[in-house]
Amino acid sequence: MTDTLTPVLSASWGDERAWKLGNYERTGGYTALRSALQMAPEEVVGLVKDSGLRGRGGAGFPTGMKWSFVPKDNPNPTYLVVNADESEPGTCKDMPLMMATPHTLVEGVIISAYAIKASYAFIYVRGEVLHVVRRLQQAVREAYSAGYIGSNVLGSGYDLEVVVHAGAGAYICGEETALLDSLEGRRGQPRLRPPFPAVAGLYASPTVINNVESIASVPSIVANGADWFASMGTERSKGMTLYSLSGHVANPGQLEAPLGITLRQLLDLTGGMRAGHQLKFWTPGGSSTPILTPEHIDLPLDYEGMAAAGSMLGTKALQCFDETTSVVRSTLRWVEFYKHESCGKCTPCREGSWWLVQILMRLEAGQGVEGDIEKILDLCDNIGGRSFCALADGAVACVTSAIKHFREEFEAGMHTPAWELLPYERSTVFIRSEQPAGGVR
Amino acid sequence: MSGTNGHLADHSGHHFTTHFVESGGVDFDGDQTTALTETHLEEMRQIAARYPQPRSALLPMLHLVQSVEGRVSPAGIEACADVLGISAAEVSGVATFYTMYKRKPVGRHHVGVCTTALCAILGGDEVLATLQRHLGVGNDETTEDGAITLEHIECNAACDYAPVMMVNWEFFDQVTPESAVEVVDALREGREVVASRGARISSWREAERVLAGFPDNRADHGPTAGERSLLGLRIAREHGWAAPSPQVAEEVEPEVAGPAASEAEAVGDGQPDSSRRGAAERSTAEADAGTSTDSEHARGTTPGPEAKTSGAQASGEDQETT
Structure with missing residues (x-):
């Protein structure tokens, strides 16, 4: 049985001038x-x-x-x-x-x-x-x-x-x-x-x-x-790997563990979500991997475990969002990212990501119209798998998974702005006492 | 370019809005003067010589153009085209594709605030709005004194330090609206500013020169890692956790590990080396390490040098004997 954390790649990150x-x-x-x-x-x-x-x-x-x-x-x-x-x-x-x-x-x-x-x-x-x-x-x-x-x-x-x-x-x-x-x-x-x-x-x-x-x-x-x-990892996902914990967690950072550790284990080790808050949704490996919910935190974070949950291990970028977060807002921001980053080669991705942003913007503003969610899903169906590369698939994965798990929040976008439903200032993490190194001298 | 669209709109009777409001070509109508000299052309040829095919040098060459011109200038486009023997249109096509290439002059410093989902939600939106108000500029605009160009940027691969701000592409971690204002004020006043994980801030142009492949001798500035990057390492140390020793993994008899172990000691500098030992023995190693300093202790409980050396030996032995 291997240890819970197995620093190999990160073993000397704490050493003085390890880069020399x-x-x-x-x-x-x-x-x-x-x-x-x-x-x-x-x-x-x-x-x-x-x-x-x-x-x-x-x-x-x-x-x-x-x-x-x-x-x-x-x-x-x-x-x-x-x-x-x-x-x-x-x-x-x-x-x-x-x-x-x-x-x-x-x-x-x-x-x-x-x-x-x-x-x-x-x-x-x-x-x-x-x-x-x-x-x-x-x-x-x-x-x-x-x-x-x-x-x-x-x-x-x-x-x-x-x-x-x-x-x-x-x-x-x-x-x-x-x-x-x-x-x-x-x-x-x-x-x-x-x-x-x-x-x-x-x-x-x-x-x-x-x-x-x-x-x-x-x-x-x-x-x-x-x-x-x-000897590390699971049957088909071998070795140690770097997991990146970020978002509304008490202690974000890098953790090197054998493949197959669970999000619950990582959260337990690091102090869980920030004080007084609960996990709402998370990504296993970046924004292109379909979002998951607290019900998935005991699944092994390996290639098979995440695929079985309908997601992907991706880059093991565990972005954790708490209950203050508007899913409509996070989805819009991700899709804006894909719209900006679409190279423009394939029409479904270039145009589709633009239209997704338009619809998500009005849902965020509480000005959605009847049929918007169906329209979004229809668009996604015509973007994913219809372009040269996986950027388009990533662009729709965060949308369809968000609607799958939090459809009611998108429905609320027909009448209530996201920032009223879930005031944005509650999601910020400004901790004035915790100043990182560097800054003005 | 937007002028062309407006022109079309007048005649078609339809209101047309481009999807690409921030787009446009290289500014061939504006300032045509250039600071590029023969020295810079020679540097471009040096960059081209790094690659099996010279055209691969185009991206670094455009970084070099920006370091001299403060933007991708028409003269810079022509220079790249001349050096590489390709058309100016081909160079323009590349220059207009990548976000880091700027067609308008950039200020002395480039400040980017990440507003991709995670940073935005954790406070990046508030940081950006505060800076825009404080500096009196919109997105991708430069302050009147020419000191700061402010831009919202996409994910910059430092999400565990969110919200993240970049100054001349150096990391400023866990910023607040207040700390961001403090940084830009110091930059405007020419005071010394140091990145959270990086160097003393120089200028955007000097940063661009490094990206072109010409060092500024600041690689040794800053820490090995930020505190948050060490999260897992710290927890592993607290628990005495480490990667398995190669011998345990391969179930090799202790005698086989013998010669490797002695070599490891010769290489190492005397720190306890629990990585050679089995997991069951690790608590003993911990006790051995009790009097050592923290960093020695750390090396003793992680699969560092000795694990590598002895591992190579052990696997060699293993192949011979099986």
Whole structure:
């Protein structure tokens, strides 16, 4: 039986200057790389396959299997791309990881690139996180200087270039094919699949795209073994992972636990909801995963558990809202997000998200008209599954799940403004005594 | 662009409102002067050289343009097109797609308040409204003194610190209307302002230069992590919880772990190493660690360096023996 919390990726986040190469090496950093370089690339792929690691960016696709899809006979170079475009509302796990221990990711990049025989790797990080970009750039520079990146890595004969690439503000670039277009210097719009990136990705060459947390998990798997990793988690959802607790909870933050922990366990550990309030609804993995209610808090937070509840594990971004929150308001804000972030390529998503906002705005203002809810559901039916990528599916998931669980609040939007039904100032969390570090000097 | 729509409306007899009120192209009619020099063009060529195909450099190059011009200027568009050998229209198409690229001049500092659902509900709406009143600007507008451009932004991946404000894309965590006003006042007066998890604030243009890939030597500013990022780590320490040791996971005999353990001690700096031991022995390790400092204790109860070193050894052994 493993412990309730199992910090691996976050183990040294509390250490002084953990982002520096020397400190990372002192805590065993880059020993996994040395081990990996003693293995054949195929063995590393096999190890990651055996570990059961599944993508931590939302979809949960087995990482090792993704790697094994890279064709052996393709004459083009193979590329590794790390998706560090963390933008899914509620998701905030990759940023602290890259800020605190960027070398964990860099070591993962080198091992993973070696495994798929890539000689170029890119870390595509969203541009709106300056300090994370600084720490990544510095970590890559340090790794070059130490001979972990560059030509003839640690004398192994393996050559690798790593580029930190800052995006410019577009949620859609978290979608892997849109990310590739963006990395090619174009508007970030998704591509039709097939061909999948493993066959024709960056520059139409074989490309593996993985989330930050997935790649950062690789060094620990190489160091400790596939069985060690698989000893954590549930039958089909293996390993430890970062859960991000946010919203009206007493103590928001990051918790690293084996897959399959429940929201109740996490809330019990951290002091529950803020004092005097109860959980009303929550997301298991960002705003694109259908919302759930208190009746779901004992379900395992793994890929299967959330799918069985009609939702998705997603990015494990547990946004918890209490009884003061207007579901109509939160839904409107999420849909406004999707409307803003729709790349415009597919008509159902581009136009549909705009119309959803119009109807939700009048419901929020208490000026809804008869048939609005049916109209919304009809729109959702014509948006979800009818676009190139999953942005459209995410845009409607938060709407249909909200109506499913809280239809009466949308009905109230026919006559009562949401801010009268549930006054907005009661939802704020301004705690004047709790001042974070930094600020004006 | 909105002028064109208005023109159409006059003739069609229908009232037409664009869905994209904040959209529009690059301002080719406005200020055509440029601060771009040959040095900047050389830097653009350096950026292009980082990539197997030069066009991949376009996003960082546009960040560089903003760092020099304070916006994506017509001259900047032309420069990118020239360096990459693509058309100005292709560059414009990219520049108008991404939210971080600004077609109007940005102030000395860019202040973004997150108003995506969670931050908005926890207080971001109130923070934004307060700043708009205080600064006398609407969304995406700049104060008259040119100090602050205020914008509401989408989720910035710091939800556990909500409500979140960004200054030149640096994190300001758990802001209140009062603390936000204090920050923008200090910025306007040129006083020193430090991010919650980040560096001393420079300027939006300097931030854009870093995003183009030219360091400002501030990576070592700020903490390793914010307090809230350490929530799970703190609780794990209190309970003495850790990831399993590799040996336990693989049910390896203690003798096998022997050589790995001795190497780990050579590598480590003497802290107790419970990660090598089984879960059942962990309480003993806790007792061993009793006199150590907090950070040593932490390292002893988490699968740090030793776990990695010994794990690699153990799995190697395992493969040989099975």
